[in-house]
Amino acid sequence: MKTVVSVTPLCDFRLLAEFDNGEKRIADIKPLIARGGVFEPLNNKAVFDRVYLEYGAVTWLANGIEVDICPDKMYQDSIPADMGV
Secondary structure, X not given: XXXXXXXXXXXXXXXXXXXXXXXXXEEEOHHHHHHOHHHHHHHOHHHHOOOEEEOOEEEEEEOOEEEEEOHHHHHHOOEEHHHHO
């Protein structure tokens, strides 16, 4: 199982995540936001930028609910940072 050790919000609703293997990857969160539901509040950039880590998972507090992304899924759906910055 992958673990995220640091996360930084970028422009255009993307995240720079560093994983426990030292790899840095960029994840585009727009597709999750477009699905709506619990991810819809992340469309507010102020909410999106308050991203934090909870037990190695990228997490937000949105409308009083913790919303997170499985680290393995985030790794799978992201690209190496040197390809996306």
